[in-house]
Amino acid sequence: MEVTVQEISKAFGDTAAVHDLSLEIASGELLALLGPSGSGKTTLLRLIAGIEFADSGKVLFGGQDTSRLPIQERQIGFVFQNYALFRHMRVIDNIAFGLSVRKRARRPSKADIRARALELLELVQLSGLDQRFPHELSGGQRQRVALARALAIEPRVLLLDEPFGALDAQVRKELRAWLKELHRKTGHTTLFVTHDQQEALELADRVVVMNAGRIEQVGTPSEIYDTPATPFVFSFVGQANRIGLPVVNGQVTLPGGENVEMAGAGHGEAELFFRPHDVALSKTGESGLSGRVLTKKRSGLVSAVLVETSFGLVEAEFPSGEPLHAGQEIRLSVLRGALFSGGDSVRWVSER
C-alpha cells in the first residue's frame, strides 16, 4: 500500500525532530531512511507507525488519513532493533500473538492461527524452532521471529527500526540478503531506518537521506552515490574530499585550470567535492593539485593515498600497482566532482 507523508512536523521540547517533511512511498517499495543519529529518521518511522503523534501534517495509507489513528488501528508491522519479542512466550505464541488478540468476530480459529504461524515460521526459515523461547535463539533468529510476528497481521506497511543494528557484521550481511529476498517474495511496502550507508545502498529501491529533521535527497542508490544533491549527502554517503575555492564574478577556477560558471554565487566561497577514486595522476608540468604523499595504505586492489596539497589534505585512490611512496611530490587532476556555493550547485566532469 502506498504511504504519503504530508508536511509533517514533530518537536520534542524545543528541538524539532522532524521538520515540515513530505515523502511519497510507492506500494511495494523497499525504502531506506538513512541519516546520522539525531537526524529524525527514527522519529519519522515512529510517526508513520503511530508510536509518536505529529504536531502538524498528515500520514496517509493509500489515501486514508491515519494521522489520528492509534497504533492498534494502523495495521502496521513494526520491528525493533532489540527485537522486543515477548520473552515469556514461545516462538509460536509470539508469532500468533497478533491474530490471537483479535476480537472474536475477526479472530481465526485456534487451528488456523497455529497453521498460519507455522507457515510464517517456514517463510523466515526457522521451521522446527516453534517451541523455543526467545532467549534460546541467536540474535539473527530472534530478528527473524520478530519479522514473522509483524507479518502475521498482514500489515499494510512494514516498518523496521535499525533491524540489524544489534547484530554482528557477518549475520547482518546474511540477513540483508535474506530480507531482500523476503521482500521480493511478499512484496510488502517496507521502510527501514539505518545509519549504515552500505545497508541502505545495498538493500533499498530508494534511499531517503535525512539530516537535522529534513530530507536532503531521495533517490535510487546509484543516484545518491553518483549525483549527491547536497554537500551533506556527498560527505555522508561514501568517501569525499572537500576543497574550498573562491568565486569571482560568478566563476570558479578549478585546480586543473578549468573555469566553471556559478552564476548564482557572484562573489564568495564555493566548495568542491570529489570522490577519492575520481582523481588521476597528472604528469609534471600539467596543471592540477600539486602535493606531497603523506601515507599510503593498501587494501586489496586499491591503495588509499593521503596527499598534502595547498588546499589541505586530499585522499586519493589508485590501483595498488602505481609506484607511489611517502614523501613523493605528485600532481593530481580531479576527474569528476560537484561545486556547491550557498544554495547553488554545479555538477562537473572533466573533459579529459
Added chain:
Amino acid sequence: MALEASRRVATEAPTVRWAAIALMGAFLLLFLLMPLIGVFVEAFRRGVPAYLDAIRDPEAIAAIRLTVTVALISVPLNVVFGVAAAWAITKFDFPGKSLLTTLIDLPFSISPVIAGLVYVLLYGAGSLLGPWLRLHGIEVIFAVPGIVLATIFVTLPFVARELIPLMEAQGKTEEIAALSLGASGWQTFWKVTLPNIRWALLYGVLLCNARAMGEFGAVSVVSGHIRGQTNTTPLYVEILYNEYNFAAAFAVASILALLALVTLAAKTLLEWRYGHGLARRNGH
C-alpha cells in the same frame, strides 16, 4: 608463578578470611539466630500442653484471625496500588511523576508511630472528620478499619518498590510491539506486562504480607488494644508479656516467627526461580 600471584591478589590470607567469617558468624548467632531460637525455647518452656493452651486461647485465636483479616484486605489493595503506580511511573510520562515516586517512599521514612497518630488526628473523635463519622455510625479509630488503614499506609511501598526497577529495566518496547499487533491496552497488560513481572510481583506480595502481619507501631496507636476485638497478634504478644505471662507471650510470638520463617523460605525459593528468570532476561 603468574597463577599464584593472581591467586594472592584475588584472595586474602587464610587467617584474615577465617577471622572475617567467624566475626560474621558470631554476629549472626548473637543478633539473629539466638533470639529466634530463644522465642521457641521460651514458648515450649512449660511444655507442649501449655503451648497449645496458649495458642488455643480464644483471645489468641481472635488476635490471629484479626491479623490474617487485616493482611487479606491490605495486601490485595496494595498489590493493585503498587502495580498501578509502577505501571504509571515506568510506562508513561506525566507531570508530578517524580513527586509520586517520592511519595511512595514516604512510609519508609516516617516512623510508624507517627503514621498511626496522623490517622488518629484525621479520623479520631476530636478530628475534623470525627463528628461526621460518628453521625454516620462509622468507627475508624480503635476499630478494625483504622488498623487496616494504618497497615496499608505502612506497607504501601513494598509492591511498587519491587516492581519499578524491573519495569524500568524492561522498557516499553514489548508493550509497543503488542499494541502494534493490534492488542488493546488491557490485553497488553494481561498478556505482556503482567507475565513479565510476575516473579517480582509475588516477591513484593510476600514482603508486603510479612510486614502487614508483623506491624506493631502504627497499629498500636490506632487499635485501642481491645482484647478479642482490635488486638492484632503483635499487640497481643506485648499485652501477654506485660502481664508477665511469658510462656503464652512466646507461644503466640512463635506463630509470628514461624510465619516469618515460611515467608523467608518462600522468598528464597522465589529468588532461586526469579534469579533464573533474571538470567534469562539478560540473555534476551
